Amino acid sequence: MRSCILSIGSELLDGSVVDTNSAFIAGSLSHYGAAPDMIRMVKDNRKEIISLFQSLSKEFDVILTTGGLGPTFDDITAECLAEACGVEVSLNEKAYKHMKERLERAGVTVRDEHKHQSMLPKGCSLYHNEKGTALGFGMHLNRADIICMPGVPVEMKTMFLDEVLPVLKEKFSLKEIIYKDLHFLAIPESDVDAVIRDLKISCETECIINAGSGKVVVKLRGNNNQEIKNISERLSSYFKANYLGDNYTDEAKLIIDLLKEKNQTVSFAESCTGGLLSEYITNISGASEVFMGSVVSYDNSIKQNVLNVPEHILKDYGAVSEECASFMAQGVRNLMKTDYSVSITGIAGPGGATDTKPVGLVYIGVSHKNNTEVYKNIFNGDRYQVRMRSAKKALYYLLNMIKEN
Amino acid sequence: MRSCILSIGSELLDGSVVDTNSAFIAGSLSHYGAAPDMIRMVKDNRKEIISLFQSLSKEFDVILTTGGLGPTFDDITAECLAEACGVEVSLNEKAYKHMKERLERAGVTVRDEHKHQSMLPKGCSLYHNEKGTALGFGMHLNRADIICMPGVPVEMKTMFLDEVLPVLKEKFSLKEIIYKDLHFLAIPESDVDAVIRDLKISCETECIINAGSGKVVVKLRGNNNQEIKNISERLSSYFKANYLGDNYTDEAKLIIDLLKEKNQTVSFAESCTGGLLSEYITNISGASEVFMGSVVSYDNSIKQNVLNVPEHILKDYGAVSEECASFMAQGVRNLMKTDYSVSITGIAGPGGATDTKPVGLVYIGVSHKNNTEVYKNIFNGDRYQVRMRSAKKALYYLLNMIKEN
Numbered sequence: 072m073r074s075c076i077l078s079i080g081s082e083l084l085d086g087s088v089v090d091t092n093s094a095f096i097a098g099s100l101s102h103y104g105a106a107p108d109m110i111r112m113v114k115d116n117r118k119e120i121i122s123l124f125q126s127l128s129k130e131f132d133v134i135l136t137t138g139g140l141g142p143t144f145d146d147i148t149a150e151c152l153a154e155a156c157g158v159e160v161s162l163n164e165k166a167y168k169h170m171k172e173r174l175e176r177a178g179v180t181v182r183d184e185h186k187h188q189s190m191l192p193k194g195c196s197l198y199h200n201e202k203g204t205a206l207g208f209g210m211h212l213n214r215a216d217i218i219c220m221p222g223v224p225v226e227m228k229t230m231f232l233d234e235v236l237p238v239l240k241e242k243f244s245l246k247e248i249i250y251k252d253l254h255f256l257a258i259p260e261s262d263v264d265a266v267i268r269d270l271k272i273s274c275e276t277e278c279i280i281n282a283g284s285g286k287v288v289v290k291l292r293g294n295n296n297q298e299i300k301n302i303s304e305r306l307s308s309y310f311k312a313n314y315l316g317d318n319y320t321d322e323a324k325l326i327i328d329l330l331k332e333k334n335q336t337v338s339f340a341e342s343c344t345g346g347l348l349s350e351y352i353t354n355i356s357g358a359s360e361v362f363m364g365s366v367v368s369y370d371n372s373i374k375q376n377v378l379n380v381p382e383h384i385l386k387d388y389g390a391v392s393e394e395c396a397s398f399m400a401q402g403v404r405n406l407m408k409t410d411y412s413v414s415i416t417g418i419a420g421p422g423g424a425t426d427t428k429p430v431g432l433v434y435i436g437v438s439h440k441n442n443t444e445v446y447k448n449i450f451n452g453d454r455y456q457v458r459m460r461s462a463k464k465a466l467y468y469l470l471n472m473i474k475e476n
Numbered sequence: 477m478r479s480c481i482l483s484i485g486s487e488l489l490d491g492s493v494v495d496t497n498s499a500f501i502a503g504s505l506s507h508y509g510a511a512p513d514m515i516r517m518v519k520d521n522r523k524e525i526i527s528l529f530q531s532l533s534k535e536f537d538v539i540l541t542t543g544g545l546g547p548t549f550d551d552i553t554a555e556c557l558a559e560a561c562g563v564e565v566s567l568n569e570k571a572y573k574h575m576k577e578r579l580e581r582a583g584v585t586v587r588d589e590h591k592h593q594s595m596l597p598k599g600c601s602l603y604h605n606e607k608g609t610a611l612g613f614g615m616h617l618n619r620a621d622i623i624c625m626p627g628v629p630v631e632m633k634t635m636f637l638d639e640v641l642p643v644l645k646e647k648f649s650l651k652e653i654i655y656k657d658l659h660f661l662a663i664p665e666s667d668v669d670a671v672i673r674d675l676k677i678s679c680e681t682e683c684i685i686n687a688g689s690g691k692v693v694v695k696l697r698g699n700n701n702q703e704i705k706n707i708s709e710r711l712s713s714y715f716k717a718n719y720l721g722d723n724y725t726d727e728a729k730l731i732i733d734l735l736k737e738k739n740q741t742v743s744f745a746e747s748c749t750g751g752l753l754s755e756y757i758t759n760i761s762g763a764s765e766v767f768m769g770s771v772v773s774y775d776n777s778i779k780q781n782v783l784n785v786p787e788h789i790l791k792d793y794g795a796v797s798e799e800c801a802s803f804m805a806q807g808v809r810n811l812m813k814t815d816y817s818v819s820i821t822g823i824a825g826p827g828g829a830t831d832t833k834p835v836g837l838v839y840i841g842v843s844h845k846n847n848t849e850v851y852k853n854i855f856n857g858d859r860y861q862v863r864m865r866s867a868k869k870a871l872y873y874l875l876n877m878i879k880e881n
């Protein structure tokens with residue numbers, strides 16, 4: 072299957088929007104050993120899009136487009152596809168009904184201008200949009216199946232995985248290659264790299280290391296099941312304390328599952344992370360069974376009055392201190408009556424540093440019954456990175472305490 | 477100046493890496509009204525890269541490439557450019573000296589394999605790399621200047637802004653254009669679109685609408701100062717309640733500045749958003765002056781015991797109700813002794829819906845002294861979108877209440 076991705080939208084060529092859709096589609100296809108041969112971005116320019124449909128359809132079996140499916144004047148993908156194929160656009164009743172239902176549900180009055188979005192090439196096939204108003208559509212031209220999806224990432228992702236990929240798999244007999252991702256928490260990339268080099272992986276198996284968002288992901292791909300199994304086992308046992316486990320890609324999900332199993336609960340007290348840790352855990356559906364809540368104690372008065380951090384602790388040691396982190400963790404655990412609790416207090420920057428307390432200094436407390444532990448960290452990076460790394464590290468400490476109990 | 481960007485690297489076509497370089501270059505060029513006409517990604521494939529250099533150089537005045545300049549076997553940009561231009565590669569002494577100095581400073585022993593990186597096309601021009609080891613280089617082919625930069629974003633950005641852009645500005649007499657972005661909150665894209673259509677904007681001024689993250693951004697570019705001013709004024713007065721204001725791109729920042737000015741404070745009570753609203757405001761440096769803190773009252777016991785929502789309210793109306801939202805807002809305002817407060821309670825999904833309460837139903841309360849208002853919303857989208865839209869809408873309500881007081 073020779074395929075290309077066409078990302079449509081002037082906003083991509085003036086730098087207002089980074090195209091993440093292509094990487095998602097490319098990544099999904101590469102699970103089947105069918106990475107696209109070309110990715111190209113094109114402006115909302117009628118002549119150019121039509122000419123691309125015509126020329127690329129002679130070169131590729133599949134052309135996947137994203138963008139230009141919305142209701143506004145610069146959304147012209149459907150018109151261009153119709154013209155390239157030599158057909159008219161007309162109001163597609165099924166697409167219109169879907170859009171109308173969605174809009175009305177959101178309380179938007181459907182006006183005549185909205186019809187523009189449902190004017191699709193005559194004879195096109197349709198792809199359901201579970202997450203938005205614009206259905207996807209496809210036409211066959213020259214040797215190519217041209218399939219047009221929305222540009223909104225969440226809409227495109229669901230449509231691609233649930234509607235488009237199954238069609239491609241069937242038509243081109245795509246078979247999944249063996250694909251294993253190993254997630255490691257709180258460890259430098261170079262440590263993992265050194266161990267991988269020693270493993271002397273054969274050229275049959277592709278191995279990629281990605282670091283980011285406070286973790287290292289090792290991606291293994293190929294067809295040699297035994298080698299991939301061996302590498303996975305070696306790495307996961309070598310970095311046992313850091314390995315997230317075979318079926319998990321998210322530490323918050325693992326925490327929730329472990330707590331559910333034990334019928335236990337957790338609460339958080341956040342200062343410099345300002346709600347980010349709570350956001351990470353509540354991002355997972357099902358969090359409500361184990362996560363009771365949290366206090367974002369941004370101001371010291373909240374630490375004192377809501378979390379019961381003693382005034383003298385704040386005065387003597389300051390809010391960014393081991394002592395304060397310890398009282399915050401215990402305070403929120405008592406307030407919310409949970410089995411576990413986590414506290415974070417630190418300096419995210421750019422302001423707030425002192426001679427003895429640099430930007431990036433973060434104390435993280437984890438508490439369970441009579442055992443409260445506080446860890447001192449100094450994180451690199453800007454405000455966003457310090458906050459993100461603090462919240463991720465807190466999940467790591469919590470996970471380890473849950474495993475130990 | 478007709479230009480294109482070529483992002484070189486197999487990792488871009490298997491989805492392991494999102495190409496952010498192109499958007500950066502495109503954004504910088506569009507400030508000069510010279511957005512690229514094409515962005516294209518290509519694998520580390522010798523034949524394909526050479527053929528692209530040859531064909532694109534007939535079509536464009538400038539070809540900017542990123543990637544493939546490093547020391548490893550799959551870094552082949554220089555060889556390909558040389559072959560396309562019909563010249564040899566040879567060891568470039570200046571490039572080698574730069575690399576050697578950088579590596580030695582970092583304590584790396586320079587080996588013979590490192591020379592590969594300094595084998596450049598004979599007769600090429602050089603571009604300094606302030607942040608890394610690989611110099612950029614350029615050749616002229618057919619009508620095009622081909623300029624090759626490294627793929628590491630921080631190296632590319634500095635090289636492009638300091639070395640490449642000045643050359644392009646000079647050669648193509650690029651002049652900065654007028655550039656105005658208008659941000660509108662809590663409004664459907666189609667409403668803004670309808671008004672823009674009525675304005676009958678001339679083709680002198682480019683107008684792009686982007687929707688996302690709960691807001692609509694209208695981008696105006698051109699050289700007709702008067703027209704851009706007129707459009708800005710018409711749009712901002714037409715959507716007065718939704719317009720963010722001339723110097724703001726972030727509603728949280730505006731809220732912080734308005735509260736600072738009035739010497740007032742705010743606190744939040746979050747249920748379904750689970751900390752996201754707090755995260756939005758604490759993401760801005762300086763939030764600590766006005767944001768006291770928040771309670772993430774995920775479990776009903778926290779709503780009752782920490783926020784003092786009466787038990788009978790939870791029993792009679794449920795946690796997702798106008799009444800509960802009202803008590804939550806007042807509860808957190810009393811607890812944290814703030815001038816304003818916001819509460820959010822709803823069903824983010826995918827679970828939790830009932831016959832009368834669908835996924836996406838969210839009550840948002842805003843409270844100030846004796847005035848507490850609750851707004852009912854039904855948001856479309858998945859869990860993430862419902863949470864994001866709820867938090868963004870809450871900022872909008874808060875902003876309006878602050879403006880009114």
